[in-house]
Amino acid sequence: MIDIAGWFRHLYQTTGINLTIVYDPFDRSRFLHGFLVTAELSVVCVVGSVLVGVVGAWLQGSKMVWTRRIVQGYIQVFRNTPPLVQMYFFYFGISNLLPRTTNAIGLPEPLVSGFVWACVSLTFFAGAFNVEIFRAGIEAVPSATVEAAEALGYTRLQSYVHIVLPLALRVCLPALNNNLVNLIKTTTLAYAIAVPELLYASAQIWSDESNVTVMMFVLLFAYVALVGLLVYMMHKLEHRLRLPGYSR
Secondary structure (H helix, E strand, O other): OOHHHHHHHHHHHHOOOOOEEEHHHHHHHHHHHHHHHHHHHHHHHHHHHHHHHHHHHHOOOOHHHHHHHHHHHHHHHHHHOHHHHHHHHHHHHHHHHHHEEEOOOOEEOOOHHHHHHHHHEEEEEEEEHHHHHHHHHOOOHHHHHHHHHHHHEEEEEEEHHHHHHHHHHHHHHHHHHHHHHHHHHHHHHHHHHHHHHHHHHHHHHHHHHHHHHHHHHHHHHHHHHHHHHHHHHHHHHHHHOOOOOOOO
């Protein structure tokens, strides 16, 4: 049986390539935990931002003026401010306005964790772009299709859920794919509020082991894998939902 850990120790001794995440159990557990946190953060933000986009695009078509203005205001705020500033606003601003709890040893701690604030911040940030993406897809749906749904007795919500949204989704999938890819890359900003995601864990490892170059390559390939998985899934979904002569 091949001693993988021993081989990588030998690799370090002979070449200087120090992959401690392979042969050191402590570094390996830190890295895997960071990878899982990044994956969890990505899934929560992707799903949440898509839901925000779907709901926001529907509210943009509301007959109530103030509803449309609130949605437009949300879009302008979150599209035109840096995502790191937004994250700091939630973590240091809103969090300080909330009551604090005490931990097991009696010390005060925030009511909401940094991970939750990172999810909230990134979801709203990407959701603002998704609202406009879905709106563009909705506008591409022929008005005759909407009128036919109304003639069949569909309410505005029923028409949106069962007819307009499925057709709009086919049109906006390429743009949605790009935004979700950017969202996964933006999860690295959670490092700034001490969320133990992949970049945070990697920084701890290279600080302890002085293997910055090696961990940079590992980090690069890890994000390529995460983004590649998302792109693959989105392309499969796009192929599955394609209607001949409609989207492309």
